[in-house]
Amino acid sequence: MEKLISSRRNLKSVPESYILPPEIRPGNTVFPLCNIIPVIDLGGDHLACDGAKITDELVKASQEFGFFQLINHGVSENLMQDVLKVANEFFQLPADDKDRFYSEDPRQSCRLYTSIDYVQEKVHYWRDNLRHPCHPLQEHVQFWPEKPTQYREVIGKYSIEVRRISLFLLDLICKGLGLESGYFENELSQVQSMTINHYPPCPDPSLTLGLPKHSDVGLLTILLQGDIPGLQVLKDGQWLAVEPLPNAFVVNIGHVLQIISNGRLKSAEHRVVTNPKVARTTVGSFILPSPDSYIESAKALTNNCYPQLYRTFVYKDFLHAYIADTSNGIPPLERYKLQH
Numbered sequence: 001m002e003k004l005i006s007s008r009r010n011l012k013s014v015p016e017s018y019i020l021p022p023e024i025r026p027g028n029t030v031f032p033l034c035n036i037i038p039v040i041d042l043g044g045d046h047l048a049c050d051g052a053k054i055t056d057e058l059v060k061a062s063q064e065f066g067f068f069q070l071i072n073h074g075v076s077e078n079l080m081q082d083v084l085k086v087a088n089e090f091f092q093l094p095a096d097d098k099d100r101f102y103s104e105d106p107r108q109s110c111r112l113y114t115s116i117d118y119v120q121e122k123v124h125y126w127r128d129n130l131r132h133p134c135h136p137l138q139e140h141v142q143f144w145p146e147k148p149t150q151y152r153e154v155i156g157k158y159s160i161e162v163r164r165i166s167l168f169l170l171d172l173i174c175k176g177l178g179l180e181s182g183y184f185e186n187e188l189s190q191v192q193s194m195t196i197n198h199y200p201p202c203p204d205p206s207l208t209l210g211l212p213k214h215s216d217v218g219l220l221t222i223l224l225q226g227d228i229p230g231l232q233v234l235k236d237g238q239w240l241a242v243e244p245l246p247n248a249f250v251v252n253i254g255h256v257l258q259i260i261s262n263g264r265l266k267s268a269e270h271r272v273v274t275n276p277k278v279a280r281t282t283v284g285s286f287i288l289p290s291p292d293s294y295i296e297s298a299k300a301l302t303n304n305c306y307p308q309l310y311r312t313f314v315y316k317d318f319l320h321a322y323i324a325d326t327s328n329g330i331p332p333l334e335r336y337k338l339q340h
């Protein structure tokens, strides 16, 4: 518990074990906020929206960036604010209330931990994290924190709404790629995990990162980043700061969708820089395959012109290597690449 970076109050300098090697230090972290990341407008009621136009925009953004912002998605402003509020409040609780969730074991279902792999990694990242599965809700909600008192109700309601949006986007992507209808509506999208990231203020952001360069592991991530910048996306070798837009979600494509689409869609690499003055809390929802799913490029997307790029694997094997690879800066798809 005392390992949480948020428990180490009043740090005047960055502890040695958080100072990154010079080649991955962010250096100057004051990047201009970038407005070239695509913004997709669902027009308020996504079930009634113009599917064809949005599908085109979605596929284009997922091919070029693997990253986009989503506005007018139908989740109320109040709910979004409540989500950020309970997420923040959790990290403000006294240590005793958080203690029982703290674990170094990634198999623990509702888990509070710090950095990525605190015990194994060479250098630590400046973030604490609470994560837990959230679908189906009734199987998981009783294991979530009871404090703050609104946590279960707010995060429960929110998880259902963001899952619905995620599946809607996956359905459009399915159409846009020309895959058979319902391609993702099975064990590939069975798991949903909620992740609450907390990045306390850091005495010297030029030496640290909240999260290193990585792509997300699953199919699709919907992130609520609030109004404090910190997220950056790598585009053509340049880090772009993702501008916080009011009531927007940041959506990104994960490794699994890159593989299924046989490389048509990109899982954009991103990282998180820290901030000298204020704490930043973000809430992500990951749509993930169930552990025993086979992950492979869709047959409809492999042919003589587009040979299969990755060998088939079982998702849980990939997950295991992903954590170590990510904390050590190794691209996790390398080991699955087929040579042509």
Ligand SMILES: O=C(O)CCC(=O)C(=O)O
Pocket (backbone or CB within 6 Å): 195, 197, 211, 216, 223, 225, 230, 231, 270, 272, 282, 284
């Ligand atoms: O907190 C953020 O801005 C991004 C978090 C993230 O990339 C992740 O949880 O995978």
Ligand SMILES: [Fe+2]
Pocket (backbone or CB within 6 Å): 214, 215, 216, 270
């Ligand atoms: Fe991420």
